[in-house]
Amino acid sequence: MAKILVIDDEKSIRSTLREILEYEGYQIEEAPDGPAALEMAANEKYSLVLCDIKMPLMDGIEVLDKLLVMSDTPVVMISGHGNIETAVDAIKRGAYDYIAKPLDLNRLLITIRNAIEKSNLVKETRVLKRKVSKTYEMIGESEPINQIRSMIERVAPTDARVLITGNNGTGKELVARWLHELSNRAEGPFVEVNCAAIPGELIESVLFGHEKGSFTSAIKQRKGDFEQANGGTIFLDEIGDMSLAAQAKVLRALQENKIMRVGGEKDIPVDVRVIAATNKNIVEEIEKRNFREDLYHRLSVILIHVPTLNEREEDIPILAKHFIAEICEIQGKPLIIFEDEALDALKKINWTGNIRELRNVVERLAILCDTVITAADIDLYARPLSKN
Numbered sequence: 569m570a571k572i573l574v575i576d577d578e579k580s581i582r583s584t585l586r587e588i589l590e591y592e593g594y595q596i597e598e599a600p601d602g603p604a605a606l607e608m609a610a611n612e613k614y615s616l617v618l619c620d621i622k623m624p625l626m627d628g629i630e631v632l633d634k635l636l637v638m639s640d641t642p643v644v645m646i647s648g649h650g651n652i653e654t655a656v657d658a659i660k661r662g663a664y665d666y667i668a669k670p671l672d673l674n675r676l677l678i679t680i681r682n683a684i685e686k687s688n689l690v691k692e693t694r695v696l697k698r699k700v701s702k703t704y705e706m707i708g709e710s711e712p713i714n715q716i717r718s719m720i721e722r723v724a725p726t727d728a729r730v731l732i733t734g735n736n737g738t739g740k741e742l743v744a745r746w747l748h749e750l751s752n753r754a755e756g757p758f759v760e761v762n763c764a765a766i767p768g769e770l771i772e773s774v775l776f777g778h779e780k781g782s783f784t785s786a787i788k789q790r791k792g793d794f795e796q797a798n799g800g801t802i803f804l805d806e807i808g809d810m811s812l813a814a815q816a817k818v819l820r821a822l823q824e825n826k827i828m829r830v831g832g833e834k835d836i837p838v839d840v841r842v843i844a845a846t847n848k849n850i851v852e853e854i855e856k857r858n859f860r861e862d863l864y865h866r867l868s869v870i871l872i873h874v875p876t877l878n879e880r881e882e883d884i885p886i887l888a889k890h891f892i893a894e895i896c897e898i899q900g901k902p903l904i905i906f907e908d909e910a911l912d913a914l915k916k917i918n919w920t921g922n923i924r925e926l927r928n929v930v931e932r933l934a935i936l937c938d939t940v941i942t943a944a945d946i947d948l949y950a951r952p953l954s955k956n
Contacts, residue, residue, distance in 0.1 A: 570615035570684050571595040573604040575631065576646070577623045581669075592677060602626025606634055615684050616643050616664075619652065621647035629658065636662045640879050641691070642683040646671060706742060707890045708765045708883035710874040716743060724750035727823070729865045732845040734874030737924030740845040741805060743872055747843055748801040756800025759793045763814075764806035771814045773830050776821075782831020794827045794838050801841045807867070808848035808859060819863045842867065877919040877926060883910040885922065891930040892941075899920065904934055913946035 572594050574585050579600070586596045597612070599605035601623055609617070617635060621628035630662050632643050645658045648669030655666035664683045667676055706717060723730060724747045732740045740762070748758045766774050773783075777792030793802055804810070810818070821827045822842060826835040844867045853859035877884065888906060896903050906914075919925055929950050 569595050571597065571613070572598060572607060573597050573608060573612075573614045573617045575602065575617065575623070575899075576601045576620040577601055578620075581620075588673065589680075594680075597870055602628070602631040602634075605631060606638075609635055609641070613639070614654065615687065616680055617641055617643045617647055618904050619643055620682075621645055621658070629661065632658065632661055632663055640687070642687050644679055644683060669791075690807065700906070705740075705890075706746060708880060709886060710880040710883045712880050713883060716874065718870060719832065719870075719872055720746050720750060723747065723872075725752060726770050727752075727841050728869045729841070729867050730843045730870045730872060731850075731864075732843065732872045732874060733850070734845075734847065735922055736847050737875060737922035738872050738874040739923050740847075741803070742803075743874060744801075744843045744845060748803075748841075751801065751841065753800050753841055757797050758801050758803065759797035760803045760805060761793050762805050764809040768811040768814070772809060772817060775814065776817060776827045776829055777832075778830035779832050782829070785937070787813050789829075792827065792829065794821060794840055795836060796877045798838050798842075801843060804842065804844040806845040806846060806925045808846035808850060808853055810856075812860065815860045819860060819866060822863075822866045826934045828926045877922045881915050884915045884919075884926065887926055888914055888930055891927050894935055895931050895934045899934065901934070902939065904937060904941060905941060909943040910941045910946050914950065917950060 570593075572589060574582050574589075574596060576582050576598075577600055582598045582600075586598065594794050597608065597614075603619075603625055604621070614946050618629055619635075620629050623631075628645060628647070632645065635641065635643055637797060642664040643662070645663045645666045646669060647654065649665075656667045664686075665679050667679060706713065720743065730744075730747060732743050734740050741830050744760075745758065748754060761775065763771065773786075773790070773792065775794055777790050777795055778786050780786055780789045799911075804818070817827075821838065821840075824835075825839065826837050828835055844881075850859055850864055850868075854861045854864060854920075877887075885906070888911060891905065892904055893954055914926075914929075921928075932949055936949055
């Protein structure tokens with residue numbers, strides 16, 4: 569049940585609002601002045617505050633300022649002495665709305681409902697963002713990981729293009745996402761394109777879109793990933809597998825900040841930050857004429873190399889404990905503990921699949937083991953293929 573705080577120096581108005589709003593299913597608390605309201609707000613969470621403007625002891629606008637510092641609870645100002653200037657000032661200061669007395673009951677109820685719904689959506693969004701941030705948390709305390717963190721913090725606020733290199737499963741996507749999350753484009757879209765998974769004949773359509781009728785199956789116009797990432801970041805994963813024809817178009821997009829849809833006749837401006845990643849040695853690919861050297865230089869303003877898991881051995885116990893806690897939470901199981909010997913055994917494995925492989929192994933252990941994971945469990949379950 570939503571709880572509303574009504575602040576008004578007139579008892580009759582507080583009583584009327586209580587009667588009306590309790591009938592609508594809200595829980596109501598009252599405060600006769602600003603100081604009393606602030607004390608209540610410091611000790612209680614409210615879904616919404618209704619605040620009069622003209623009050624003794626403390627003006628409603630001052631109460632509004634203090635409430636907004638304390639929390640993000642929506643505040644609706646009410647007054648019988650206000651004017652347009654007062655209303656505009658209240659909204660500019662952060663009030664959700666301003667309603668003049670005598671109160672229009674329908675407008676009041678609609679405003680309260682909308683304010684509470686908006687507040688709930690904001691809170692849900694914040695929770696989801698925290699979950700996303702947790703999902704893409706960068707785990708580890710090794711020197712290579714600390715260097716990458718430092719590089720991300722320096723590079724993220726800029727629009728510099730970044731080329732991320734490293735073996736499969738090392739966490740290149742994680743680096744790309746943090747570059748986006750810590751950038752000035754964090755509120756914009758993050759569009760990921762797996763260049764290796766898209767057939768060569770379709771990649772131009774995927775990246776740049778197409779016009780209706782531009783080819784047999786183009787039954788309607790489609791915006792490409794560059795357009796969809798406008799104002800945000802596009803992550804070109806496994807760019808070393810992109811065809812030379814598509815590379816040429818990407819190069820043009822980077823040079824001119826414009827793209828053209830397949831079958832289109834006009835340029836479309838795009839404002840996109842480009843982050844690319846590859847598990848290939850691009851210098852060797854250039855020598856083999858599989859990758860354009862001019863595109864490489866455009867992409868590699870900043871180079872970030874993600875080390876293999878074997879190169880950050882001291883992070884393996886930290887990662888294993890993180891993954892087991894995460895997996896147990898998802899599966900609704902009590903936390904499973906690693907024995908120290910089990911963690912030492914994990915460090916001795918050659919992790920060819922890197923972090924992705926480690927997480928899969930930890931999930932397997934979480935399913936097959938009981939409350940404690942031993943070194944014997946690691947030997948039995950961590951690398952079953954080696955037993956064949």
